[in-house]
Amino acid sequence: MSTTKTIHTRPFAGQKPGTSGLRKKVAEFTQAHYLENFVQAIFNMLGDCRGKRLAVGGDGRYYNRQAVQIIARMAAANGFGKLLIGRDGLFSTPAMSCVIRKYATDGGIILSASHNPGGPDADFGIKFNGANGGPAPESAGEAIYRQTLSIDKYLILDSEDIELGRIGKTELGGMEIEIIDPVADYAGLMASIFDFDKISQLLVNRRFHMCFDAMHAVTGPYAREILEDRLGAKPGTVINGVPDESFGGGHPDPNLVQARELVDRMNGDAPLAFGAASDGDGDRNMVLGSGFYINPCDSLAVLAANAGLVPGYGEGLAGVARSMPTSRALDRVAQSLEIPCYETPTGWKFFGNLMDAGKITICGEESFGTGSNHVREKDGLWAVLFWLNIIVESRKPARSIVREHWQRFGRDYFTRHDFEGIDSARAAEMIERLRERASGLAGERAGELRIQAADDFAYTDPVDGSASTGQGVRIFFDDGSRAVFRLSGTGTANATLRLYCDKYETDPSLMELDTQRTLAQSLQAAGEIAGIAEFTGRTAPDVIT
Ligand code: VG1
Ligand code: CO
Numbered sequence: 001m002s003t004t005k006t007i008h009t010r011p012f013a014g015q016k017p018g019t020s021g022l023r024k025k026v027a028e029f030t031q032a033h034y035l036e037n038f039v040q041a042i043f044n045m046l047g048d049c050r051g052k053r054l055a056v057g058g059d060g061r062y063y064n065r066q067a068v069q070i071i072a073r074m075a076a077a078n079g080f081g082k083l084l085i086g087r088d089g090l091f092s093t094p095a096m097s098c099v100i101r102k103y104a105t106d107g108g109i110i111l112s113a114s115h116n117p118g119g120p121d122a123d124f125g126i127k128f129n130g131a132n133g134g135p136a137p138e139s140a141g142e143a144i145y146r147q148t149l150s151i152d153k154y155l156i157l158d159s160e161d162i163e164l165g166r167i168g169k170t171e172l173g174g175m176e177i178e179i180i181d182p183v184a185d186y187a188g189l190m191a192s193i194f195d196f197d198k199i200s201q202l203l204v205n206r207r208f209h210m211c212f213d214a215m216h217a218v219t220g221p222y223a224r225e226i227l228e229d230r231l232g233a234k235p236g237t238v239i240n241g242v243p244d245e246s247f248g249g250g251h252p253d254p255n256l257v258q259a260r261e262l263v264d265r266m267n268g269d270a271p272l273a274f275g276a277a278s279d280g281d282g283d284r285n286m287v288l289g290s291g292f293y294i295n296p297c298d299s300l301a302v303l304a305a306n307a308g309l310v311p312g313y314g315e316g317l318a319g320v321a322r323s324m325p326t327s328r329a330l331d332r333v334a335q336s337l338e339i340p341c342y343e344t345p346t347g348w349k350f351f352g353n354l355m356d357a358g359k360i361t362i363c364g365e366e367s368f369g370t371g372s373n374h375v376r377e378k379d380g381l382w383a384v385l386f387w388l389n390i391i392v393e394s395r396k397p398a399r400s401i402v403r404e405h406w407q408r409f410g411r412d413y414f415t416r417h418d419f420e421g422i423d424s425a426r427a428a429e430m431i432e433r434l435r436e437r438a439s440g441l442a443g444e445r446a447g448e449l450r451i452q453a454a455d456d457f458a459y460t461d462p463v464d465g466s467a468s469t470g471q472g473v474r475i476f477f478d479d480g481s482r483a484v485f486r487l488s489g490t491g492t493a494n495a496t497l498r499l500y501c502d503k504y505e506t507d508p509s510l511m512e513l514d515t516q517r518t519l520a521q522s523l524q525a526a527g528e529i530a531g532i533a534e535f536t537g538r539t540a541p542d543v544i545t
Helices: 034-046 064-077 093-102 138-150 184-194 198-203 221-229 260-266 294-304 329-336 350-356 382-393 398-409 423-438 514-532 532-536
Strands: 003-008 022-025 053-058 082-090 108-111 123-129 153-158 168-172 175-180 210-213 274-278 285-289 320-321 342-344 362-365 371-374 411-422 449-456 473-477 481-487 496-503
Touching: 003 064, 003 221, 022 342, 034 064, 034 123, 034 138, 034 153, 034 371, 053 064, 053 093, 053 260, 053 514, 064 082, 064 153, 064 168, 064 175, 064 362, 093 108, 093 123, 093 184, 093 294, 093 382, 138 362, 138 449, 138 496, 153 198, 184 221, 184 382, 198 221, 198 382, 210 221, 221 382, 260 274, 260 285, 274 382, 294 320, 294 362, 294 371, 294 382, 294 398, 294 411, 320 329, 320 350, 342 350, 350 371, 362 473, 371 382, 371 496, 382 398, 411 423, 411 514, 411 532, 423 449, 423 473, 423 496, 423 514, 449 514, 481 514, 496 514, 496 532, 514 532
Parallel strands: 053 082, 053 108, 082 175, 210 274, 320 342, 320 362
Antiparallel strands: 003 153, 022 123, 108 123, 168 175, 274 285, 362 371, 411 496, 449 473, 473 481, 481 496
């Protein structure tokens, strides 16, 4: 017999969700009561949980399975009616969004710290998605945080672990548990959007070789089933496809630095036509053409411009959206399609309302995240399939598609410079000082450039009117370039400063320039205005994307 226990607890400081849920070191998460407090705070925020239905799963990192067991016991004790769990405790973030929507659960809990490294000495994370399948909006995040500040007890069942490896239904303390295949529903959704027959013809073609790097994270089983099993891509197309608790010791961050193996293969003896990588929880993607890096801002714009080639978007796009630091390449596509383009703060939680209200169909971020209203999350594999569908319909390689896009719309050169592991107090001081000065910067000279306008980005949700302030300082220069400063909200130690920079070019003969050189002057000016060297002690960024 299992019995419900009431455990007395005390609040932990700092359980405030960031850009994408709560992320901390594993050592912090595994302290007695730490995870439990946060989970109970989610349940308290939801109110009366009796009879409610919840989906649970994660990216397979260290502590994923234990966390699923704890959540199951707590859900049963709190009176939930049903729990849907991905087999082995797995769900990619987009698949979770798909499952919440398909089975109309009251929400879902995703165990992931996305691209942050995994393992006993690395990071863990937890995020709550609502009934629409999307990340909890800021107001819900605030409500959860308030609960964590006053929590004094949580409910948990005293019971054996449940079997996570076998598909089927069981019961725990009166709550139904159903273990489901984490891939099937998602794969079915992809098949309903894209032309699988045509993509399959491309992938079985002896001359078209591609590689998908799952980076030892959750996308492996998804990519294998969809690309290799359903679409017939050659065995071995998916590399690093078995989820590992510490992601093979790497950072599952799809960029040129972390996805080294993919990059090497792209440039190897047998050149590949197309390459892609996804992050820890499968919501972000990097796509590469043959010898050609595709900037995520351009990728987003290309998807929007070519959506008409994909069956799922044949009826056209209602509108599009991008996060503020993302380049304005998307805006140019929207203008030509005569559809609205929304500019939101960083993080997927701001897109959900726009999608629910039918205002946008496709959206994305500069950080390798793109998605559409098929779910309420960014979706890495979806973007890869989208690209393949465009390639097969246009009969052009990825590289030509991007080049032709630039010729038609002009090119937005874009880069992001990350200064990692910097002192949190100094970083906050730097941003604070920029904020205070922003409104007075217009007209000032900075190196060779003059500042045309500057502000501290604020956003009012056009659907529910909620306001979000302090979302990044923007500086617009008189040569049409733009610099943006903000601090990362996904790290677990110290601070990371992100400096984003873009510049629009319309001269057809200037479409193939070096990005860093093209943006050097603006980056230099931005660095001087903010005093990056002075505040961070750094003269160069740690990561450039
Ligand atoms: C980063 C990215 C942001 C993305 C977020 C979550 O946030 O910049 O665009 O939405 O990660 O992505 P920040 O606050 O560190 O800049 V994921 O794939 O970690 O869920
Ligand atoms: Co992610």
